[in-house]
Structure formats: structure tokens, C-alpha cells
Amino acid sequence: MMVRPLAAVILSLMVMAACHRRKPDAPQSGSTEPPVFALRDGKVILQGWDDVANTSGAILLRLNPQDFEQQEEIRGGNIILQKRPLNTRVFVVPESAKTMVLVARAEMNEGAFPRVRVSAADADSGDSIAVYEGFVRSLSMASIVFPVPFKLAGKQTQLTLEILEPNPTGGRRVVFVRAFLFR
Amino acid sequence: MSFNSHIFMRSRVLWLLVGILWCTPSLKAALPEESLTTPTLADFSANQVIRGPYARIGVKYPGVYRITGRDLESAGVDLSGIVPSRLTLWNRGEQVRILVKAPTTPVMRPDDYIEFIGDIPRGSFSTALPGNLYNIYFLSWGDGNPLRYEERTIVSGEDDLTTAAFHFRGHVEQDQRFFYLNVPLGTTDGFFWIGYYAGHEEANKVSLEFPGFDRRYADHVDLNFRLFGQSNVPGLKPGHKFSAFYGDEPIGTAVFDGMQYFDFETTVPASLIAPGKQVTFRAPKDREGVVDSILLDWVNVRYPRQLDAARKDEFWFTSDLLDRTLPQTFPLRGTKPGARVYSIQEGLVYLPASRHAESVTIQTLDTPTSYVAVTDNGVAPVEFIHSRPMGTRLSEVAKDAELLVVFHPRVARAAKLYADYRKAEGLRVTMVSVDDVFDTFSDGLITDHALKLYIRWVGQNARGLRYLTLFGDSSFDYRESQNLDDESPPQTLIPIHWVVSPSTPGTGGYADDNWYGAFGRGNKPNIAVGRIPANDDDEGMAYIRKLIEYEQLGLSRNDKALMLSSVEKSFQELVFEARNKMADGFTTVTTLFPETNQADREVQKLRDEITSGIQILYYVGHGGSFVWRVGPTDYKQQKDLFTPADVGKLDNHGHYPIVVASSCYTTSFNEVESLGEALIMAPDKGAIAVLGTPWKATVYESHSFNIKLLEYYLDKTFKRLGDVFLASKKTLRTNQDEIAEFQTFTLIGDPCLRLERSR
Numbered sequence: 001m002m003v004r005p006l007a008a009v010i011l012s013l014m015v016m017a018a019c020h021r022r023k024p025d026a027p028q029s030g031s032t033e034p035p036v037f038a039l040r041d042g043k044v045i046l047q048g049w050d051d052v053a054n055t056s057g058a059i060l061l062r063l064n065p066q067d068f069e070q071q072e073e074i075r076g077g078n079i080i081l082q083k084r085p086l087n088t089r090v091f092v093v094p095e096s097a098k099t100m101v102l103v104a105r106a107e108m109n110e111g112a113f114p115r116v117r118v119s120a121a122d123a124d125s126g127d128s129i130a131v132y133e134g135f136v137r138s139l140s141m142a143s144i145v146f147p148v149p150f151k152l153a154g155k156q157t158q159l160t161l162e163i164l165e166p167n168p169t170g171g172r173r174v175v176f177v178r179a180f181l182f183r
Numbered sequence: 184m185s186f187n188s189h190i191f192m193r194s195r196v197l198w199l200l201v202g203i204l205w206c207t208p209s210l211k212a213a214l215p216e217e218s219l220t221t222p223t224l225a226d227f228s229a230n231q232v233i234r235g236p237y238a239r240i241g242v243k244y245p246g247v248y249r250i251t252g253r254d255l256e257s258a259g260v261d262l263s264g265i266v267p268s269r270l271t272l273w274n275r276g277e278q279v280r281i282l283v284k285a286p287t288t289p290v291m292r293p294d295d296y297i298e299f300i301g302d303i304p305r306g307s308f309s310t311a312l313p314g315n316l317y318n319i320y321f322l323s324w325g326d327g328n329p330l331r332y333e334e335r336t337i338v339s340g341e342d343d344l345t346t347a348a349f350h351f352r353g354h355v356e357q358d359q360r361f362f363y364l365n366v367p368l369g370t371t372d373g374f375f376w377i378g379y380y381a382g383h384e385e386a387n388k389v390s391l392e393f394p395g396f397d398r399r400y401a402d403h404v405d406l407n408f409r410l411f412g413q414s415n416v417p418g419l420k421p422g423h424k425f426s427a428f429y430g431d432e433p434i435g436t437a438v439f440d441g442m443q444y445f446d447f448e449t450t451v452p453a454s455l456i457a458p459g460k461q462v463t464f465r466a467p468k469d470r471e472g473v474v475d476s477i478l479l480d481w482v483n484v485r486y487p488r489q490l491d492a493a494r495k496d497e498f499w500f501t502s503d504l505l506d507r508t509l510p511q512t513f514p515l516r517g518t519k520p521g522a523r524v525y526s527i528q529e530g531l532v533y534l535p536a537s538r539h540a541e542s543v544t545i546q547t548l549d550t551p552t553s554y555v556a557v558t559d560n561g562v563a564p565v566e567f568i569h570s571r572p573m574g575t576r577l578s579e580v581a582k583d584a585e586l587l588v589v590f591h592p593r594v595a596r597a598a599k600l601y602a603d604y605r606k607a608e609g610l611r612v613t614m615v616s617v618d619d620v621f622d623t624f625s626d627g628l629i630t631d632h633a634l635k636l637y638i639r640w641v642g643q644n645a646r647g648l649r650y651l652t653l654f655g656d657s658s659f660d661y662r663e664s665q666n667l668d669d670e671s672p673p674q675t676l677i678p679i680h681w682v683v684s685p686s687t688p689g690t691g692g693y694a695d696d697n698w699y700g701a702f703g704r705g706n707k708p709n710i711a712v713g714r715i716p717a718n719d720d721d722e723g724m725a726y727i728r729k730l731i732e733y734e735q736l737g738l739s740r741n742d743k744a745l746m747l748s749s750v751e752k753s754f755q756e757l758v759f760e761a762r763n764k765m766a767d768g769f770t771t772v773t774t775l776f777p778e779t780n781q782a783d784r785e786v787q788k789l790r791d792e793i794t795s796g797i798q799i800l801y802y803v804g805h806g807g808s809f810v811w812r813v814g815p816t817d818y819k820q821q822k823d824l825f826t827p828a829d830v831g832k833l834d835n836h837g838h839y840p841i842v843v844a845s846s847c848y849t850t851s852f853n854e855v856e857s858l859g860e861a862l863i864m865a866p867d868k869g870a871i872a873v874l875g876t877p878w879k880a881t882v883y884e885s886h887s888f889n890i891k892l893l894e895y896y897l898d899k900t901f902k903r904l905g906d907v908f909l910a911s912k913k914t915l916r917t918n919q920d921e922i923a924e925f926q927t928f929t930l931i932g933d934p935c936l937r938l939e940r941s942r
Contacts, residue, residue, distance in 0.1 A: 036604045044731045140663035141670050
């Protein structure tokens, strides 16, 4: 994934710059379509892309396996969630974060994926709320998106991740956690 | 039962990394039968569901799925146009029964929902349909004859089957490996669970459990392992011999020959069954030095299982009961409160007698029937919902189209901007989303055949069609088997067409885009095809930026030509021939013959040359998907010359060469960022186009094509790269249909690229 260059270019400044060798293409005569690109200082500005803010949601905070307390559970870039819950370090939830993303994959057991709960505890008050309950339904890495509770914004927080309902027949249930993202 | 593999290392086929030249001289390929892709108007009306508004829904695993009105709204569906009683769901041309939970209001509300039982996209010779990760369903709200589940509550007590058991049949499969196998199409999809190799006993184990095994009815579990012979050593008898172990106990030996499937049936005695035991295959001691490898595809398990949901959120069972006659009325025990039981064949949903009941009573048919008990927790959301408010109608084609842009929705913005750019310079452009093509011709499922059908339709109706741009990447690993840990795993955006060819003995063939633009016999192209292998809009925009810079700034116009090869004299002679042909077209033609023993310095030298400004780079030599190499034919003595990592170190902003390669696999777009793709997709650096083979080429035959291509490149009557490319193929057409080599040269980049040459 590349980084988008010069995101905020003021549209009114976009002029078709003179090229030093030949005049660049302009939209067809009489066309009411906006021009596709502009040249400014020798750089190509893609209209409707470079001049529009990225709305996909920048990652404001990323918690990696190294940001969990259970370092001994890290394997191959993931932290492994089984019977024991996992706790992140205490961190500050970004003020403007709207969504949380759990990036994880799982293995099936008896034809079913494991069900997990993500809880967030206010480090100051100790109050804890469940922010997500559901399955990790993918053998390959997948993003599970859920909203950030309003009252967590800007708070010192610790996340806890646990598998719900351990398999009654003793089968292995495992979730491979890559990251938590805040967007 | 549960099978969990414990191998996390990736496997990649060695022969893709190493290009060995002078391979089979005869490149006979299995040619497509073009009558299969001759489109008719009737093809466009095969799927009536999509003529009105609909939602396109993707499902990845078997399960009970719920779609709420809110989900539909989030996907852009206007709920005010939906009357819940008219909702219908379709999959592969058949209506799928749904449960509708909506009060009798005129329109759907956000809290209303439907539930249905979803499945994977089933294949014929493989469990999953090749090319597909998702099964596609169409939710329609036009006129129709809706199929519904009816809810039924039966008060328990008629029969007590507390101690009953049923014949459990489980299928366990996880695609975690992909192998290119030199076998005919239709033999295997190439995806397997795990591999076993004689003499290597490392952690190739899968866990195996038998929950609810009822010892009263059997003293063993039946297993059927579907194996595939990977190795094929001439004269070795048997070709494959592996013993299976459950824990440390032997449970039989599989013996078979050849590269083919083999069903190995065995049993596990009840006395051995214990939690946590694993299954593996090992070669006998006397064969540890033998080249023998087999692959495990899946396991079928059969045993008597207690009829008890064991408080699971999702429990699949049948009424194939032991020691009982059908029909029966009985409670399924061990359910969680709120669980209900779907009966697919009966079209019924059995509800519990009360909210707190821990059983659900069902009434069976007189033949065995499948059921799934599910709680709200066990109901899953679908993978994606795409709204199609206007429906899809593709049959009308702009008669004057010169360029057809086929794009995937993931790169829709970039494809639109590309098409607008080409329109602005006067080309007549038509665009189509591959999803619309698949919805129209193949019930939403990905097939190269459907795409070819549409492209040919455009070719028939727009006689001036000259260029085809495939906007979107592709990957052999469409089932994400080798990229489990990738946060953005590769996907099939524009599908691969696979050509079976003995000229590539390791893989048995190669990916070919040329086929999409070849409308007649012999895979001979009618239009110029190029692929922009972007995976998202960011990547697509990065390439368009380079494209515009190349054409508008013209910085490459006076750049030099670079001829690159190796120490081998025979290769150098080819380069000299090219240099002599190119001399008049460039102010400077530089030759570079890197020495193997100074590889590191030579790599830097090559990077410096490219940074200094190259208009055409012609490479003659060894190569693989991810590398060009220098040195003799013996790959063990070769050194890497140029890799995708080296592309990242270039600093040639604005001076983007066209790269032409007489080498193996340079344009293998089916790999995860081959060298050709890396050169194209690197933002602000790299190349503007790469031409070469996506297969195991021969240098001399490649050179004979490329020398013609370079000659046409210098001919100013050709304005666009696609014109040069197509003319080269047409000139070199033979009358022998089976000769496929020149025709499958591949262009990565824009076929409409306006060439910038010195005046």
C-alpha cells in the first residue's frame, strides 16, 4: 500500500501547467467534464483523488502483539489466544477514533469458529465494558470492525481479549491476533 | 472432530524462483475451443434476477447467516423499495429458502432481517469451485414466488430419544498449501492441507477428535483420507507408500502410484481414541531415502455420535438414527436457550417450546434429513453486501468503442480516472465491472470463461475495438492458503486463464491474458491486451500518475537504450543483434554484461543505469518470477541480478523505461508481485510497461519475438505500445495452431500507452 502524496491540494490553484516540451493533453474541446489531471511544479495532480482528503480512515493507533502483557504467547508475528485471556498494555484511546479493528484469524474446531469477547477497562476507574462479542470467522487474517464506545475517547484504557465458551469436548480453540487498530 | 495443522512456514515452488533455459523446444499448448466463448444474446438473459435492483452477497463458509435491514442500508440499499414479503434469495440459478422476520409492514425496516443457510461455492472435482473464495447470493425484491421457512413448535414428550445416536459424517478440509502440479485441468485445484515427504517427519500433523463418539454402537471410527501423489519418479514401485499413525499407533498404510488422487480408507479402534491425539503419515524406514511425497486434501470421518447438541451455538446433525425407525418425533437435547433447528429439506424451523427450554423437539421425515441447531450467537453476518440499485444490463455496447476497460470494484476509482484520461485524449472507451460480468453470465461466480464471453461480445459489436485493459491484479492463491497471516491477502480481481503447456514441466502451464483478446482459433490475438495489476485504488492511482508523467512530461523521449545480459557469449550475441538494430533509434545504446563474481557491484551499476534515464531496457537471460539472474545455466552458480527489492531502491522518477525481457516468468502476474509487477506498480519509479513471458520461456524464441517488437517500436507509424505489441504477434503468426509461444507474450501495463521516442 503506497502513501498518498500531497493530499490537500487546493483545487483553485490547479492550472494546467505549461510543459517544457509540449503542451499536455487537455480535455476534449467543449467537454463539460472536469480535467483528469493537472501539472503543478512538474508534478501530476490527479483530480478527484489527490485533491480530496482520504476518507478511508487513517490508523490513529495500532497495538501489535508486543503491546500485550503475555509476551510468551507471541508466535510468528501473532499473539495466540487460547484458554487464557490476553491483556494489552494500558494506552490512551485516540480522541477522534471512531472504530476499532481486530485483525485476527482462527482455526475451526468441530466445524465452528471460536467466539471471542473484547472488553475495555478504564484504567482510572476500573470500570469495564464489553466492546465486541462475536466469532472470528476466518481461516486467514480478517478485520473485525466495531465502534469505539464514546466514553472511552481519550481515556487510559486496557483491552482484554478472551475466547468465550471453551469447547465442552476439550477441542482446541485458537485465535491468532495480529493487531488492534483505532481509526 | 478437529484437525489443526501446525506448520506455519510457507512453501513456494522452487522452480518458480529459478529459470532454467533451453527447455523443451516444442511449445505445444492446449488451445481453447473458441466455440465455448461465442456469445449470444441469450447469454445475457440467463440470470433474470439481476435485471432489477438486487443486493450481491458473499459467503465464505457453511453456516446460518443473517442479513438485517440495517446491513442492507449500510450497503446502500434503499429500504423503502423493499416489501419483505417479496424478498427472494438466489444462488447459482436456484432460489434459496429464507426465514423472514419482519412484521407485516409495507416496507422493510432496519431491525427486520432474513436468515438462510449459506455454503461455500462447491466445485465438481474439488470441494470449492476453482477460482472462487466466496459463494455469491443475490437478494432480490422484485416479483417472484418466494420460498420461505415456516416456523413450527412441537411440544416434546411424544418420544424420548435421550440415549439416541446418529450416523455422523464429517468432512474436514483446510486449504493451507498450494502446489502447481503438472496434471490435466480438472484433476485438482492445487490446494491441499498438508504434505508428507519420505525421510522428513517434522511437524506435519493434524489433530483429530471424535466428539460424542458413542461406544455402544461401534468399536471404531471410519476414516477416509483423500491423498494426492505429488512426486512421480519413473520406475519407482510403488510410487507412494506411507503409513498412517494416530498418535504413535499405526492405523494402516497407503500404497499407490502416480500423480493422482487416492482414497485411503482405514479405521481408528475405539480403544485408542483420546483427546489431543494427532494424525500423521510417515514413509517406512526402508523408503526414507526415496523421493516420495504425498499431499493430504481432506478427511472424511464416520462414526456413531450421541444425539446431543452439547450446548454448542451451532450443531449440525441428521435424522439418520441408529437402531430407530423413521419417522420419529424427538427432542434434540443439550441445546442452549433460544436455539432453533433448521430443517433444509422440510423448509421448517423448529422452535423450542419455551424461551428457557434446553431442547428442541423435531419431527422427522421418513427418510434421513439434515438439520442445524443454532442460537443467535451462532448466526453469522455475511462477508459482504454490494447494492445494485439499477440491476445489470450489459448487452448494449457502444458500437464505436476502441478501448474496453475491465475493472474490479476494488479499483473502480482508479479505473474510472484511467478511462477518463483516455477519453480526454480522444479514445472511445467503454468500461465494465467484472462483478457485473460474472453476475450476468456465471451467477456471480468468478470464471475466465464468463469474462471472455463478454469481451468477445464487445469485440463483435464494436468493430473498431483495438485495446483491452484488465484493471486489477490476480493471484494463484485465491483461497488465501499461503497468506493466512497477510493483513491484505492477494485476491483474484481479474481472473487467470490457465494454459496447459508441457513447455513448463514444473507447473504444467501458465497464466495467460492473451486469450482474452484472441477471438478466433489458435489463441491469436485480435486486440492488444494489457494488465494493470493494481490491488486497490492507491496502487491504481500510482500507476496512472506514472502513465501521465510518461506521456505528458516526455522525460523518457531522449533517454537511452540499455541492453542487458550475462556472461554467456550466446546471450551476448543476441544482445549485439538487438543493439545493431536499435542503434539508429537512440542517441546511446549501452550494453551491460554483469559478471557473476561481482554481482553486488553489478546490481548497483544496473540501478545507476536505470536512474540515469532509460527509454528501453532489453534483458536477455535467466529469470524467475521474482528475479533476473546472471551466470551460467546451472542455477546453483548463478547470482541474483535484479529483484523486486532492487526495484524499491531505484530513483528514476519520471524516466520510466519500457522493459522487454527474453527470460522466464518475468510477467507472471499470477504470483504475488512478480518482478514485472514490481516494476510497474512501484510508485514514482520502476517501469511504465513490461513485456515478456509469464511462463518458462526459451531465450532464443523469445528473442526472435522481441527483435521484431523492438523493430516495430522504432517504427513511428505505431503510436501506441499495444499497436506495436499486436503487430509483432500478427507478423509472427504461424499457420500451426499448436504453436503458442509468440502469442502468449504478456504486457503488464497500459496497452494504450502513447510511445515517447526521440524525434
